[in-house]
Amino acid sequence: MTVPDPLPGWLTAAGRVTVLTxxxxxxxxxxxxxxxxxxxxxxxxxxxxxxxxxYYVADPDVRRRAWRERRRHAAWTAEPNPGHAALVDLERxxxxxxxxxxNIDGLxxxxxxxxxxxxxxxxxxxxxxxxxxxxxxxxxxxxxxxxAGEPDPPCLRCGGILKSATISFGQALDTAVLEAAATxxxxxxxxxxxxxxxxxxPAAGLTDVAAHSGARVVVVNAEPTPYDGIADLVVxxxxxxxxxxxxxx
Ligand code: NAD
Numbered sequence: 001m002t003v004p005d006p007l008p009g010w011l012t013a014a015g016r017v018t019v020l021t022x023x024x025x026x027x028x029x030x031x032x033x034x035x036x037x038x039x040x041x042x043x044x045x046x047x048x049x050x051x052x053x054x055y056y057v058a059d060p061d062v063r064r065r066a067w068r069e070r071r072r073h074a075a076w077t078a079e080p081n082p083g084h085a086a087l088v089d090l091e092r093x094x095x096x097x098x099x100x101x102x103n104i105d106g107l108x109x110x111x112x113x114x115x116x117x118x119x120x121x122x123x124x125x126x127x128x129x130x131x132x133x134x135x136x137x138x139x140x141x142x143x144x145x146x147x148a149g150e151p152d153p154p155c156l157r158c159g160g161i162l163k164s165a166t167i168s169f170g171q172a173l174d175t176a177v178l179e180a181a182a183t184x185x186x187x188x189x190x191x192x193x194x195x196x197x198x199x200x201x202p203a204a205g206l207t208d209v210a211a212h213s214g215a216r217v218v219v220v221n222a223e224p225t226p227y228d229g230i231a232d233l234v235v236x237x238x239x240x241x242x243x244x245x246x247x248x249x
Contacts, residue, residue, distance in 0.1 A: 001236045003245045008233065010216055011190060012248060016097040018188035019087060020206055024195020024221060026105055028240040029078040035197050036223065053170035056163060057131065063152045063161065070139070070164060071146055075104075075125055080111035083194070086244040088112040098184030102196060102203050104166045119181050121173060121203050123166040132160025139164065178202060185209040192218045192246075195239050198225040220246065 023033035034041045034048075041048050049055040050066045088111050090096045099118045101108055104125040109115045128142045129135070135157045142162060145153040155162055167173055181203075185191060191210030198204040198219070207227045211217050216232040219225055220242055228234045235242050 001234060003235055003237060003242050004233070007246065007248065011218070011233070011246070014188075014190040014216075015095055016188045017090060017095050017190045017192055018097045018184045018210065018215070019090075019099050019192045019194060020185075020196060020203065021087075021099070021101045021103060021108070021194045022196025022198075022203075023103060024197075025083045025239050025243075026078065026081075026103055026107055027195070028081040028083065028238070029074075029105075029107060031074040031078050031105055031107075033195070033197075035199070048169075051166075051168050053168040056168060057161060060152055063163075066163075067143075067146050067152060070125070071143055073125060075106065078105065078107060080107045081240045083240040083243045084108055084111035084113070086247045086249055089244075089249060090247050091117065097188045098181070100181045100184065100203070100206065102200065104164070119177050119184070121167070121177060121181060123164070123174075125164045125166055127165040128162045129165040130155035130158060130160045130162055133158040136165060173202065181206055182209050185215075186213040188213075188215050190218060191215045192220070193225070193227065194220045194243060196221065196225070197223065198227045218246070 027033055033039045049062055055062045084107050087099060091113060099108060099113055101120055102122050104122055106124060106126050108118050126139050127136050128139050135155055142153055153162055185206040186209050193207055211230050217230060218233045219228055219231045220235045220239055222236055
């Protein structure tokens with residue numbers, strides 16, 4: 001449950017590591033997770049509605065609240081932490097097969113991970129998308145409209161409902177991104193799941209894909225996950241100190 005010393009040989013020798021990150025890697029950057037002990041939904045179960053498409057589409061109050069929450073989202077000022085940096089080092093060593101993230105905060109790219117190798121399974125909060133015409137624009141432009149007095153700014157092209165370009169409950173993942181993620185999960189010697197409760201599918205199921213393909217599975221998460229039983233190594237220490245050590249920094 002703590003980072004083993006010495007590290008297992010199969011980990012230090014791994015040349016193709018596929019990493020799946022979740023909200024837990026960004027809590028040390030000041031962005032709360034959803035389901036951890038101090039998570040947004042743990043403290044306020046009603047907040048889950050803001051991430052559920054049918055409530056968002058049906059209820060202007062939900063949208064107005066969602067825009068207020070976006071306005072003060074921690075992602076605008078958060079800085080990457082040593083956990084993100086350890087994954088940049090892994091990539092520079094040529095050992096990263098792919099970086100799959102459920103996070104929408106863009107901190108992997110800010111830390112220096114190659115944007116072309118980061119697969120954002122749940123989209124990004126840095127853009128907005130029209131639910132009618134799929135037009136994409138910058139989040140900061142939409143937030144400027146909120147500041148200027150539009151509590152629920154409509155699409156400037158077609159008048160449709162705008163939402164952050166993230167995957168809400170009830171929305172399908174991008175098929176191409178999911179397929180690329182599954183390929184990377186099936187093609188690695190170590191699958192490292194970091195800071196995710198591994199309860200949101202299909203992202204969590206990538207762990208099964210990796211395990212069935214013969215990869216060693218490492219889970220780094222403060223709380224138990226449904227995949228601990230099949231993991232070759234489970235680490236419960238805080239990510240920003242555990243991950244650099246696990247990756248030999
Ligand atoms: P989750 O909230 O379900 O689980 C996060 C897990 O991380 C928890 O089990 C918690 O115990 C653990 N954790 C938190 N901080 C930790 C730390 N410092 N060290 C070790 N463990 C720590 O997150 P999820 O599985 O990613 O699923 C939530 C969904 O919400 C995802 O779809 C994600 O896109 C989204 N989300 C993203 C962000 C972000 O982009 N930073 C933030 C909140 C939610």
